[in-house]
Amino acid sequence: MDAGGRGGIYNPKTVEEVYKDYLGRRGGLIKALTTEVEQFYRQCDPEKENLCLYGFPSEKWEVNLPAEEVPPELPEPALGINFARDGMPKKDWLSLVAVHSDAWLLSVAYYFGARFAFDQSHRKRLFNMINDLPTVYEVVVGSCKKPEKSAVSTHSSTKSKSNTKGRGSESQVKYEMLQVKDNEDELEGEDEDEHGDTLCGACKENYASDEFWICCDICERWFHGKCVKVTPAKAELIKHYKCPSCSSNKRVRNE
Known part of the structure; x- marks a missing residue:
């Protein structure tokens, strides 16, 4: 596979070559998430299998299935980005994909660094060369207004947000993570009593305090995060959550 592909014989071996590789892949990802976003959006069909967003040194991008070989030639991007496409506002979804794209770009660059034994x-x-550039996330939120932090509902009535400091030095991605206080025994006991009879709208299983739950702002039903493919990190980027059923009903009415 040539330099425009996922891996193969293309192996940058110097700092300058790895940086050039990084620039090309970054450029392709930025195109997918900004100027060519409608094409990218259409390709991320939630009805398809687990899809990944690839950036190539040629500044091209591709939405495709992950590599079949194990381990792969290069680190793989985030898997299944298409599943979350219709579960959150478009801008929030693009921002989330951008965050994972930054993480992938760094992993590929340092894969080459490790493979060819770069010293300290x-x-x-x-890293300094890479860090002088804005991240993909920063470019994407600069072209579409940064989403407001979501006060996502959970069964626990005690919620707090904490700034994830220290990540800026790694990838300059700064955002807040939703943290549910579930380590207070007394509050957990009260929570179980109050919500013990609540059922997940997807799997119909009972509420459990050690699991992440999210409430649909439309039908007000509760769901296990894992049942609707929403993690606490994803939930933090969602302004108004719509469950798969409500999202589907809205599309039918619009048609």
Whole structure:
């Protein structure tokens, strides 16, 4: 496979070559999430299998299935980005994909660094070169207004947000993560009593305090996060959550 593909014989071996590879892949991902976003959006059909967003050194991008070989030639991007496409506002979904794209770009760059035994000074120089650029996430939220932090409902009445400091030095991605306080025994007991008879709208299983739940703002039904493919991190980017059923009904009415 050539330099425009996922891996193969293309192997940058110097800091400058790895940085050039990074620039090309980054450019392709930015195109997918900004100027060519409608094409990217259409390709991420939730009805298809687990899909990934790839950026290539040629500044092209591709939505495709993950590599079949194990382990793959290069680190793989986030798997299944298409499943969350219709479960949150479009801008929030694009921002989430951008965050994972930044993580993938760094993993690929440092894969080459490890494979070709970059020493400490070379690794530091590579990181500094990368860090001088805005992240994909910063570019994407700059072209579409940064989503407001979501006060996502959970069964626990005690919620708090904490800034995830320290990540900026790694990828400059700064966002807040929703944290549910479930380590207070007394409050957990009260929570179980109040919500013990609540059933998940998807699997119909009972509420459990050690699991993440999310409430649909339309039908007000509760769901296990895992049943609707929403994690606490994803939930933090959602302004108004719509369950799969309500999202589907809205599309039918619009048609």
